[in-house]
Amino acid sequence: MNLFSKLREREASGRPLRVGLIGAGKFGSMYLAQVPRTPGIHLVGIADLSPANARANLARVDWPGERYSAPSLDDAVKMKTTHVGDDWQALVAHPEIGIIIECTGNPPAAVEHALAAFRHGKHVINVTVEADAFCGPLLAHKAAQAGVIYSLAYGDQPGLACELVDWARTAGFPVVAAGRGHKWLPQYRESTPDTVWIHWGLTAEQAREGGLNPKMFNAFLDGSKPAIESAAIANATGLEAPDAGLSFPPGSIDDIPTLMRPKSEGGILDRKGLVEVVSCLTTDGVQIPYDIRKGVWVCIEADTDYIRRCFKEYSVVTDPDGRYMSMYRRWHMIGLELGISVASVGLRNEPTGVATCFNADVVATAKRDLAPGEMLDGEGGYTVFGKLVPAQRSLAQGGLPLGLAHHLKLLRPVGKDQLLTWSDVALDETLPAVKARKDMEAIFAPRGTVVSAAWGGWAGTVVS
Known part of the structure; x- marks a missing residue:
């Protein structure tokens, strides 16, 4: 890789990558901590619902006040400093900004921000x-369609897992499975923001001192x-997504090659080519011991005798038959690594992971028996958790995406562990995120899928 040398060239030539950040919370702050140490990057502006909180986080990560004192975006460009405000629309529209980092954690808002950025010719x-x-x-x-790049964030586990999968395929290895690690027990599924720290291993006081959001952390815990x-x-x-959802098999890093085999060969997979999470x-x-909780992995197959002999010659840890092995990265540094995405997108026009198909969906699922009139509170809350399902199944059942299950009123009772559907909730169909999802289902539904529809006051099925 030579991204750093290319960034230095941009710095020396006075042509930095100009970036705008929407949302300066925990992930955003971690990236902000690295910006002053990275050549060739000019963070022109930050848009946050609370500019005061954004400034507090800049101070927390040791930015000197004069570095974010620009009164406007235009001044920030001229002064080579950073403007802090609450106008995300001005940020995505500014002609000197080439890359927008969407870091709000709010799914419907993120969709609106990304679509607006595309219209203004910005990478996201x-x-x-x-x-x-x-x-x-x-x-x-x-x-x-807009001629720009859309990318997952390097440093977050999906981007890092995509990198491992790309490594494997580029090297010529068949990929059997890939995924991340997690701390998991079945009872965590029912966890709420009131119980998260008990399971997480922190005291409530430690969480408060760290400024940790219990709902956000509970979204990790409840799956x-x-x-x-x-x-x-x-x-x-x-x-692909496993037919029955994630199974969270327990294991160490060295257990991954044995776990991630088809069931017919002693593993836990229904078939090859799935995503999974190891507990x-x-x-x-x-x-x-030697767990993958904070990391990512890919399981590959030696499909010839020669490659299996190579595994043995180099003392690679494999399954008992010497056929499967894994490559992994044990840690991810979240926002501290986000600069890799910025450099890759800005210098190479290459995303660090991007959707190429619609194979998997996450459907809102009842944490407990829910009654009509209750308000759904989204991921990590008290009412629903997200279940990974094959996209074809989600479309056929009209599954309600977890990302939209925020501040929606329930219209009818839903039993514990039941998947929610569009028709279970009162929906504002004018929201850009809802329209985007509707468009996606029309474009990306697998051929032959019977799609359950409950849009615009009508319900029925259409065949893609």
Whole structure:
């Protein structure tokens, strides 16, 4: 890789990559911590619902006040400093900004921001992977139509898993499965923001001191975030979702080649070519040594005797038959690594992961029995979790995407563990995110799929 040398060239020539950031929360702050250390990057502006909080986070990551004192975006360009405000529309429209980083964590808003950025000819790096999970293929399609790049965020696990899959395929290895790690027990599925720290391993005081959002962290714990990220990986790589959803098999890094084999060969996969998540806990809740909780992995196959001999000669850890092995990255550094996406998009016009198909979806699923009139509170909340399902099944059942299951009123009762559908909720069909999802279903539904429809006051089925 030579991204750093190319960034230095841009710095020396006075032609930095000009970037705008929407959302300066935890992930955004981690990226902000690295910007002053990266040549060839000019963060022109930050748009946040609370500019005061954005400034506080800039101070927290040791930005000197004069560095973000520009009174306007135009002044920021001239002064080579950063403007902080709340006008995201001005940010995406500014002619000197070439790359927008969407970092709000709000799925419907992220879709609106990305679509607007495309219309203004901006590349988009989407940190809000929840938005990618429910309409990433459509966003990639719209970006291509506009002649710009849409990208997953390097440093987040989907982008890193895509890199491993690309490595494997480019080297000539068949990919059997890929995914991430997680801390998982079945009872976590029912966790709420009130119980998250008990399971997470922190005290409430430690969480408060760290400024940690219990709802966001609970989205990881209850399985929603692993489902979201697995959907992003599947749709970017062409891998598929398991028919029954993620199974979270427990295992160490060295166990991955044995776990990620077809069931007919002693593994846990229904077939080759799936996404999956490996748990760092045994079924009894015991921590597994040398775990992959914070990392990503790809399982590959040696499909010839010669390659299997090579594995043995180089003492590669494989399954007992010497046929499967894994490559992995044990840690991900989240926003601290986001600069890789910025450089790749800005210098090479290459995304660090992008949806190429619609293989997997994440459907809102009841955490408990839900009654008519209740308000859904989205991922990590009290009412629903996200379940990974094959896209064809989601479309056939009219599954309600988790990314849209925020602030929606329930129209009828839904039993615990039941998938929610569009017809279960009162929906504002004028929202850009809802329109985008509708367009995506029309464009990307697999051929021959019977799509359950409940749009515009009518319900029925259409065949794609």
